[in-house]
Amino acid sequence: MIGSFYGSRIGIDMGTANTLVHIDGQGVAVKEPSLVTVRAGTGEIEAAGRAAEAGAGRTPRKLRTVRPIRHGMISDLTLCEGMLNRFLRRTDTLGIFRRFRVAIAVPGELTEVERLAIVESVRNVGASEVLLVDQVLAAARGAGLPIDEPRGRMVVNIGAGITDIAVISMANTVQTRTIAVAGDDMDTAVAAYVRGKYQVLVGERTAERIKIQVGSALPVAEPLTVIVKGRCLVNGIPREVALCEREIREALSVPVQHIIMGIREVLEQAPPELSADLVETGILLTGGSALLRNLDRRITAEFGLPASVAQDPLSSVIAGLAHQLKRLRSRDWRRFGHPS
Ligand SMILES: Nc1ncnc2c1ncn2[C@@H]1O[C@H](COP(=O)(O)OP(=O)(O)OP(=O)(O)O)[C@@H](O)[C@H]1O
Ligand SMILES: [Mg+2]
Numbered sequence: 001m002i003g004s005f006y007g008s009r010i011g012i013d014m015g016t017a018n019t020l021v022h023i024d025g026q027g028v029a030v031k032e033p034s035l036v037t038v039r040a041g042t043g044e045i046e047a048a049g050r051a052a053e054a055g056a057g058r059t060p061r062k063l064r065t066v067r068p069i070r071h072g073m074i075s076d077l078t079l080c081e082g083m084l085n086r087f088l089r090r091t092d093t094l095g096i097f098r099r100f101r102v103a104i105a106v107p108g109e110l111t112e113v114e115r116l117a118i119v120e121s122v123r124n125v126g127a128s129e130v131l132l133v134d135q136v137l138a139a140a141r142g143a144g145l146p147i148d149e150p151r152g153r154m155v156v157n158i159g160a161g162i163t164d165i166a167v168i169s170m171a172n173t174v175q176t177r178t179i180a181v182a183g184d185d186m187d188t189a190v191a192a193y194v195r196g197k198y199q200v201l202v203g204e205r206t207a208e209r210i211k212i213q214v215g216s217a218l219p220v221a222e223p224l225t226v227i228v229k230g231r232c233l234v235n236g237i238p239r240e241v242a243l244c245e246r247e248i249r250e251a252l253s254v255p256v257q258h259i260i261m262g263i264r265e266v267l268e269q270a271p272p273e274l275s276a277d278l279v280e281t282g283i284l285l286t287g288g289s290a291l292l293r294n295l296d297r298r299i300t301a302e303f304g305l306p307a308s309v310a311q312d313p314l315s316s317v318i319a320g321l322a323h324q325l326k327r328l329r330s331r332d333w334r335r336f337g338h339p340s
Helices: 050-055 077-089 112-124 135-142 183-198 204-214 245-269 272-281 295-303 313-327 330-336
Strands: 008-014 018-023 027-033 036-039 045-048 063-066 100-106 129-134 153-158 163-169 172-179 225-232 238-244 283-286 307-309
Touching: 008 077, 008 313, 018 077, 018 313, 027 050, 027 077, 027 313, 036 050, 036 077, 045 050, 045 077, 050 063, 077 112, 100 112, 100 135, 100 313, 112 129, 129 135, 129 313, 135 153, 135 163, 135 172, 135 283, 135 313, 153 245, 153 272, 163 245, 163 272, 172 245, 183 204, 183 238, 183 245, 204 225, 204 238, 204 245, 238 245, 245 295, 283 295, 283 313, 295 307
Parallel strands: 008 100, 100 129, 153 283, 283 307
Antiparallel strands: 008 018, 018 027, 036 045, 036 063, 153 163, 163 172, 225 238
């Protein structure tokens, strides 16, 4: 096989909520929650991904469910490597005689220390070369935008931990901003609202379910309600509450407003020629939180620019990495990679 000396080429989108792995020539081989279950005494990883998710919030005392990535950044290097290792083992990539190169998506604004942490964790699982790819560019490419053109376009990737906002032109970001507000903050806001108004505690996953089922960034025509169970703070007993769309829209208003403010800042700072292009090219929303009901319409209403959601926003980044892996030549890896 041509190129086999360098082994497989792998794309990784290691997000706060979900990790996706694409193997060139094979397709998406891993699509799992970024979660591990850890044994409390030894720190040993018992399960990763979906297997860890099944027990989240329900683990016995000797086990803990941990998210090794917070706000788009590695918060626990050892657990992150352990998780990646388990995911890659399932793909038959790892092995003493196996070589592989990794292109990994990263947020637009990163410190050198954060970049190094990502490179180190990927090298520690066995990659011979690592290429860091700006995730908004990957998302734009994956969503099918012709980003090589000399035309201004705006992409907003709203994940679980971060929102990456960029104006791009000629396959580069021209103006960017990364804010640490995204889907997780929406869940926290929903849980805080239910606690404040009904004195009922709901877990993270229930809060996420409420957001997905009845959350909206603008009023909806049809009445939406959801019934959830939580623990009553007053008497400690499980209780049911019914929540409607208007309440959850109110709960979500603060994180949604933060995202709008971030977009406004980037729009204000973009070079005038490129901003003029946006009237036609508009704003593309990617990342799982782009699926929040009516978020595209809300952004259009705020800025008077056409906004749309990518066809499969949870997979835009990995699709872009897959596309890029095919185009990379050996010298690109040497130029951008971090060889030891
Ligand atoms: N229908 C939906 N409505 C609202 N939010 C949704 C919907 N579906 C998924 N989400 C949210 O999308 C987020 C996950 O998206 P994604 O997988 O793009 O994030 P990530 O890449 O793991 O995180 P990040 O890029 O911030 O590190 C979660 O917060 C989830 O609740
Ligand atoms: Mg992401």
